[in-house]
Amino acid sequence: MGQSVSSAKLTTRRDCYHSQRSYSRSTVLISPMKTEEAEVIDELSDFISDLPDECLACVFQCLTPADRKRCSLVCRRWLRIEGQNRHRLSLNAQSDLHPLIPSIFSRFDAVTKLALKCDRRSVGIGDEALASISERCPNLTRLKLRACRDLTDAGMLAFAKNCRGLKKLSCGSCTFGAKGMNAVLDNCPALEELSVKRLRGIIDGAAAEPIGPGLAAASLKTICLKELYNGQCFGPLIIGARNLRSLKLFRCSGDWDKLFPLIMDQVTSIIEIHMERIQVSDVGLEAISNSLNLEILHLVKTPECTNAGLGAVAEKCKLLRKLHIDGWKANRIGDHGLIAVAKSCSNLQELVLIGVNPTKLSLEMLASNCQNLERLALCGSDTVGDAEICCIALKCIALKKLCIKSCPISDHGMEALASGCPNLVKVKVKKCRGVTPEGADWLRANRGSLSVNLDMGEHLDVTANDGVVQDNGDGIPPVVAGAVAEKCKLLRKLHIDGWKANRIGDHGLIAVAKSCSNLQELVLIGVNPTKLSLEMLASNCQNLERLALCGSDTVGDAEICCIALKCIALKKLCIKSCPISDHGMEALASGCPNLVKVKVKKCRGVTPEGADWLRANRGSLSVNLDMGEHLDVTANDGVVQDNGDGIPPVVAGQIGAPGIASSSTARSTSFKLSGLLGGRSFMACTLRRLASSNGSSRS
Incomplete structure (x- = not known):
């Protein structure tokens, strides 16, 4: 029975289908099975063909742009329906678009959102093309113009008269001027959003x-x-926009302190203000504080804004929900401003601090008073350490997302997040050298629901052909350094800049000493090796010819003596900003038999006398001593001022010595002092001439 009913329904449907369409049948005999399959296929295609245009348009709207374009090529009906229901269109606005405008917009006659983008190197559309588009798109509500440099004020006027329903205008790198912009404002009364970037006119x-x-x-x-x-x-426009909700100013030159008081007196509905790299100070912030409905404030790289201005905003704008501050490391905004925010803005939900140095005091008040704080970002803050993170973990109950970048925190601070912040769902840590992958893994293991994103910011470049390993990032963990040394036994050159992160030390260098006996060049910057690792390197790496130790706090006289004693093949030695003295230099007089050049820079314990002694006792050795000093001599009053790293006691004693030999008795004291410090023959000759002329005139 069931089969007969379905067969009857199928027959009825088939009859209707054949009544609507007639097509030729083949005279070749077809098997009954193939006939039924063909009829089922025809029936399925009939369902799609009978689909109303409105339903087919809804299907097109659910497709991606690429799929929609492909489907429009199936048949003429689909092409027509797809074109009639496309509301968004983006065109390459080059000059050759003009003759194609009638055909394009005869197909896409329902476009309401249009983007015209031109390449910088190409010639864009002109006024006639824009006017033609506006005539065919009277219902246009959104227009985006990019690099259309051939449009003038006349073209914008023609467009504005035809598209009076425009709601959003965005133009960038265009050349029309104030008249074209005023034409849009005068003829488009429904305009709600205006975005202008690099308007050249x-x-x-x-x-x-x-x-x-x-x-x-x-x-x-x-x-x-x-x-x-x-x-x-644009001041008259901003002042006249009584219903303005959002004002964003990015890198616009001029003094905005004069304009903000006028704006805030007339516009009271602003809830969002973005300011990035504009000339605004506390005067402007005082005016902004009169906007009592302000909810979102971005202060990005405005160095003239201080704690006083931020405090004024926080005191009056109690509805503040989002606060972004990029202090540009100017230290103009700190604890005082953030404490004012904590006291007054209890509704704060998002706080982003970049280049600002808050302490535990302000962070604790923010965590305690702002109970709705859900998103917190601390970037480039030198004062945010483990104690501050522990405070956040303990008191920020509502916190859901935490971002920490370039802050001196360690695994101990990460451990505090395992038990704190019960609503925390995501933690992002970037370029925090004290946080190790092991610490991040431990946090994931102890809090499975928490998403932990750790970005070490490291880049290790290993060239196997010539055996060179170079650290181009923020320091290589000791485990990685040891693994490289263990397997890359042909290593000849190794350069490490540890950036004083203490991630690489004796363990990694000992691994290098044990495995890389062919090492010829070693450069350590910001790494703190001890006598133990240096002794192993000197003993095992018998081919080491070039050694540089820079910014190492642990390299002293004992380490230099060890190098002098055991580095037999060493030819060049560079020491910079290390706590060595003349005693370490003396060890080089008898050690390192193949040494030909020594360079010492900014090592305050090494005196010129010590360098001279080394040259005298080892004549074939080139000794380059750079004290890193800069003396400013004022000849008028005989004042010596240190503008650099400080004057060594020996130099200061020479300057203060009462008896200075001179060939001219008539030379003034200031001339004597300048001649001594200058040390150049031409200056001495000039001063002698001046002194002799003064003496002859007096006589």
Whole structure:
């Protein structure tokens, strides 16, 4: 029964299908099985063919742009429906687009969002093309113009008259000026969002034509200005936009302190303000504090803003939810400003501090008073360590996302997050050298639901052909260094800049000494080896010819004596910013028989007398001593000022010595002092001539 019913339904459907369409049948005999399969296929295609245009349009809207383009080529009906229901279109706005505009927009006649982008090296569309587009797209609500440098004020006027329903305009790297912008504002009363970037046609200086307010001022809700030479010409527009909600200013030159008081007196509905690299100080922040509805504030690289301005904003803008501060490491905003935020802004949900140095005091108050704080980012803060992270873990109950970058924290701080911040779901740690992969793995293991993202910022370049290992990043962990040394036994050159992170030390260097007997060149910068590892390197690496030790706090006279005693093949030695003295230099007089050059820089314990003694006792040795000093001599008053690393006691004693030999009795004291410190023959000759002329005139 069931089969007969379905067969009847199938027959009825088949009859309807054949009544609608007629097509020729083949005279070749076809098996019954193949006939049924063909009829089923025809029936399925019939379902799609009978689909209404509206339903097919909904299907197209669910597809990706690539799939939508491919499907539009199936048949003419699909091509027509896809074109009639496409609302968003992006075109390459080169000059050859103009003759194609009628055919393009006859197919896409329902476009409401249009993007016209041109390459910098190409010639873009002109006024006629833009006017033609506006005539065929009267319902356009969004327009984006990029690098359309051939558009003028006349073209923007023609466009604005045809597209009065425009709601969003974004233009970048265009050349029309204030008249074209005013044309849009006067003819598009529904405009809600305006974004302008690098508008070349605006005249810089007092002669610039003011922009706005126009009819669009009443409906504008968002204004974004980027990289404008004279952004203040938009002042009338901003002041007249009474319903403005968001104001974003990026790298716009000029003094904004004069404009913000006028803006805040007229516009009271602003809830979001972004300021990046603009000239604004506490005066501007004082004016911004009058916006009592402010919820989002971004202060990015505004070095003239201080704790006082931030405190004024925090005191009045109690609805503040998001606060981003990039202090640019100017130390103008710190604990005082953040404490003011903690006291007044209890609704704070997101806090981003970049280049700001908060301490435990301000972070503790923020964690205690801002109970809704969910997102916290601390980047480039020299004062944020393990104690501060422990404080955050203990008191930030609502925290969900934590980002820490370039801060002096360690695994101990990460361990505190295992038991603190009960709502924490994601932790991102980047370029924090004290945090090891083992610490991150431990945190993941002890808190499985927590997503831990650790970025060490390291880059290790190993060249197997010539046996060179070079550290280009922030330091190689000892385990990695040991693994490289163990397997790369042909290693000849090894350069390590540990950046004083103490991640590489004796263990890694001992592994190198044990495995890399062919080592010829070793450079250690910001690494602290001890006598133990240096002795093993000197004993096992008999081919070591070039050695550099820079910025090592543990390399003293004992280590230099060890090198002098055991580095037989050493030819060149460089020591910089290490705590060695003349005693270490004396050891080089009898050690390192093949040594030909020694360079010592910024080692304050080594005196010129010590270097001279080494030269005298080992004549074939080239000794280069750089004290790293800079003396400023004022000849008028005989003042010697140290602008560098300090004057050694020996030099200071020579300067203060009362008896200085001179061939001219008439030379003044300041001339004697300048001649002594200059040490150049031409200066001495010049001073002698001046002194002799003074003596002859007096006589």
